[in-house]
Amino acid sequence: MLNPHEIISEGSEVVVYIDERRRWIVRVVRGKVFGSDRGYIKYDDIIGQTIGSEVKLSTGFSAYVLKPLLIDYLEKGFRRRTQVLYPKDMGLILVLLGIGPGSRVLESGIGSGFMTSVIANVVRPDGHVYAYEVREDFAKIAMENLARVGLDKYVTVKIRDIREGVDERDLDAAVIDLPNPWEALDSIYSALKPSAPVAFFLPTVSQVEKLLNAIQEHRGFTDLRCFEVLLREFHLVSGAIRPRTRMIGHTGYIFFARKVIVK
Amino acid sequence: MLNPHEIISEGSEVVVYIDERRRWIVRVVRGKVFGSDRGYIKYDDIIGQTIGSEVKLSTGFSAYVLKPLLIDYLEKGFRRRTQVLYPKDMGLILVLLGIGPGSRVLESGIGSGFMTSVIANVVRPDGHVYAYEVREDFAKIAMENLARVGLDKYVTVKIRDIREGVDERDLDAAVIDLPNPWEALDSIYSALKPSAPVAFFLPTVSQVEKLLNAIQEHRGFTDLRCFEVLLREFHLVSGAIRPRTRMIGHTGYIFFARKVIVK
């Protein structure tokens, strides 16, 4: 955690922000130079400055040196090897599950760790993410991404197919991003405490239908709900505000349920 | 916090869930009865049961007694006197601001405390929400709502117009839901640490335009972005899955910015 007026030093990761299309997360290295089509900056000139300061590029253009937020890593910083959840979807999942400090959460798969980082960020320091992932290469990238933002210590990854069972019991919530989640219902059920919520992320309607059928047959879950989130970003030009011409038209569906004890 | 297999007792708040249209947050009172058009349950019969259990209504229909999540309070439990943010918007704001345990957050106004509860839930126990609200009646309802879910101790409300200034300095983030936020830019600026993010919630495009003009003139903020979130809920009937016929078409725009030190 930073002190309020963090001073940029050798090795700091910062966002160099020029305009909406020109922003990068970079590591400050003494003696080196940051270059762009708008001009360059010597890192030596920003070492010692307060984070958040305006700096001048060699061309006279202004840039800002910002403290990276998690959203910067999600948009520009993390490596991705997989389809990833988008902030619009991760935000709704956070609010639906109601997780917070101390929550113990099941996740499978971990993908590139994007959702994991968002969960870990709100459950720390006493909560934990238990992540099951079959692909060792994905797990490795995910943990590298998490380490980069200091969140790896709140996550345990197990290289295992969740369908083979989970070690944890009485978890507070689950986030499931698997192609065939209907095959994992028993494992998810066994990991959750009674009444605990689970969110599934599913790219196609056919998956929603299969999960719906399977979960109704399983009978261990209720309060089934399904959502789709659309995000529009606006073009912010004074006197000509309008939604951007292009948008992401689809990522996936969020399917919510809660574990119940059937008698 | 509940123990894993929480046992329902006199005074517990629980969700009685029959189907998607029939769910209520109720307080369990010995000797009393819960009634609905699907039948009734004697509270005495659920006292001593594990939360998450299936129960039978007098008619033989099944119901489930669930542990209330924050989303239940947001949808069904909290009193509302004002227009409130929706989970879709609150979720994106959480992810954009990157707040978590320990974050100290400015909020104004507090409205009915819906957004406040979502923030407080992730910043506890060491973080805090500093909320400015001009309407004493709104603040009262908000704090009652927060107390109901045990989050009031993480929130300080001040009955004051934020335009008159704020007492805090070096806060980590701000959430502003005011009709004229462009008049509060100096206050917001003074409260935030350099590089800290702020999210404004604005129902109309005219407000977006006014804020854009004011914030560009103010020069103390950069990375201006504006989003709109649309949420579709699906009708989950096997073999006939489709989006619901009616949806909320608009709540408001989320305007993001970060404080900078201009030279």
Added chain:
Amino acid sequence: MLNPHEIISEGSEVVVYIDERRRWIVRVVRGKVFGSDRGYIKYDDIIGQTIGSEVKLSTGFSAYVLKPLLIDYLEKGFRRRTQVLYPKDMGLILVLLGIGPGSRVLESGIGSGFMTSVIANVVRPDGHVYAYEVREDFAKIAMENLARVGLDKYVTVKIRDIREGVDERDLDAAVIDLPNPWEALDSIYSALKPSAPVAFFLPTVSQVEKLLNAIQEHRGFTDLRCFEVLLREFHLVSGAIRPRTRMIGHTGYIFFARKVIVK
């Protein structure tokens, strides 16, 4: 058809427009009175006036007496006994099919005749709609609606299940709004000229999937495309423009294809 400055006379159908929530299609009857919560008008006072004129209600409020457009009948005038297509969907279908004066079009079912009226309006006077409908009561309402706007003479309704075959050949296009259109593919194929387009309207994704599978197996159609149209209406208040709070979130999917001769 009206002459340019049509004069309102006894028996004319007109729209009385007070504001966006207060508009009705009414028939002008000498000696009678139009009443609303904003005041009344004697029809005698509008007989002899030019259509499109401002009139004063008894209370002094302004109203306008407008010539009904087809959209007025679609929104406020036609009787409906069935789920109907919405203007947003009908418009896209018109443009996708490219129908115009002289086009001969297959339709099944006719429902309440809403889509029929939109098609008939652009194919007249030499084109024609051949409509198959199993429900005699729907056909009756549809033809009454069409007669009301003078379009019935461009439509022939047959009370028959289209799956039993159609009498027409070499039609220019087809619009199919049936629950099981995959069972009607042979009939549709036989009615269309080679290369002619067909638009199916389907409320659920499961239907889209079934139609896709059936049409791929049938092999008589290509250029399969599927669309969904979302319409937002805006609240037009100067200084506070915003999308309406509530919107129709879903009507159905538009599935497009063209007949081909497979060798």
Added chain:
Amino acid sequence: MLNPHEIISEGSEVVVYIDERRRWIVRVVRGKVFGSDRGYIKYDDIIGQTIGSEVKLSTGFSAYVLKPLLIDYLEKGFRRRTQVLYPKDMGLILVLLGIGPGSRVLESGIGSGFMTSVIANVVRPDGHVYAYEVREDFAKIAMENLARVGLDKYVTVKIRDIREGVDERDLDAAVIDLPNPWEALDSIYSALKPSAPVAFFLPTVSQVEKLLNAIQEHRGFTDLRCFEVLLREFHLVSGAIRPRTRMIGHTGYIFFARKVIVK
């Protein structure tokens, strides 16, 4: 117009359709060859075939030779020098205005003639489009596009700023796609018959607001409405149906009004 089983001949324009990404409008020329990354076809081999027929590419892949619809020209055939309206918007405008055979319609500007072609296609043969366009180069491209589909004879273009006045009176409808339509209200008013509708197309909310203010001050129009149409296209893969990942997020707003006689 084609006879039902049109035979492809030298000079015919046809769509060669291989798959959703591989479709082109081409002119059949004896002795020449159509080539693609999926193989080639000798035009000599398709001359004499019925339009709509399957043909084999040199590689054995199937293709279809289709009769071009207006939508093919709108998507793939017409030259475009300007921002153009999309089928989703043109369709709603057609239905809102209720135009059909015989309608006389004002248009300004003509742009690349896309909307013009859709209007001309439904008002022919007795209706007409009177189009005002200040840019002679745009008018030229538009008329070339219209001539290509045989619709130029239903359109008269005048190279004139509509703000300087229009020659026509008592037109049935107007479609206005101008950057400053509020300056053209007097011209539009003078061209329309009383009660006739007008649709404005406006890319930004600021324009909607300016038009709203101007039209309320002008007082010659009522029934002001504003719409936005969103179109999602689906990825049609059996077992994995879902909306396409990318979509057009914004084109513009459709602002509707009707001329009235104020007293």
